[in-house]
Amino acid sequence: MGLSNSAGPPDIDLAKGTLQGKSPDESPHMTKADDGASKHSEQDERSSSLEEGAAQAQAPAAGGTPTKDGAAAPALSADAVILARAQAGDHAAFAQLYALHKRRVYSLCLRMLGNVAEAEDLTQESFLQLHRKIATFRGDSAFSTWLHRLTINVVLMHLRRKGLNLISLDEALDPSPDHGPARSFGAPDLRLSGSIDRMTLEKAVESLPAGYRLIFVLHDIEGYEHNEIATLLDCSIGNSKSQLHKARMKLREALRAPADEEVAK
């Protein structure tokens, strides 16, 4: 078990730079994709037929394109047809896209923001941006990856508007320097006490300061690499590593509190 992302190569190609120079978002920081082996790609697998279809949808014969050896290429999947129709302005198809992706987008917003009302607002904003930009999606990357990045950018822009300084999160969010080494001697081991379940961890993540939560969600939950996060947040890779470490330390404190209370009883 390690502390850095160690997944294999992405199953679905992340955006190879921009989509023909067009990013799904308004930030120049979102144009990058690199060799990061990211879990967020794996999570997108479930809608891969839709994504594959984005490329297929460009094919001239939607019912199956004959190949050189005479075999017919597979017809467009139902999901790909939905995407193609939504790109052509079909509102019903867009509604279907919403139904397919709403949980993923909303969950991402919720984890990044830790607030239901804000998460709903930004889910709405993400789908409105999707509606505006869907025609620019050309299938260079998985559709769900594209939407995922669009959503992250919507959240980041929101946080910037709120004044969160994503470059110097340390100073902005945690002005008190650490004093001495972390002490845990004598306290119960988190693993041994078995104190982490999803709800407990979720609450602890929600309690993190916004900047720490953002980095933790992007790296440990969404599977972004530090170089990707640095690009997304326009900060250094070292800063991303430092923020993540501090986020985990904060979580450890938060998760220890109930265990320590038990010991005190």
Added chain:
Amino acid sequence: MTEPEEDYRNLTEDLNDAECVKFQASMPERIGAGEDLQDDPHMLTCERCRSLVRELEYIAEAARQLFPAEEEEPREELWTNIQLAIERGEA
């Protein structure tokens, strides 16, 4: 405890603290680079830092395993709001 013994104990603790501070200060960069800290000599002698690393690993692993499985459902009304916004030309 006599005064010299106490002084010695304090001195030892200070030295241990110094080692721990140095080790823990190096953690973000080394962990971020994917280094396995279990091989660090300090880890062999310091239960405190060993426990710290173990717990941070556990938190990271728990996040990977526990979160992606669960996705939340937004309120039904959200789609209505999106539709209205599209009709108003906001999209």
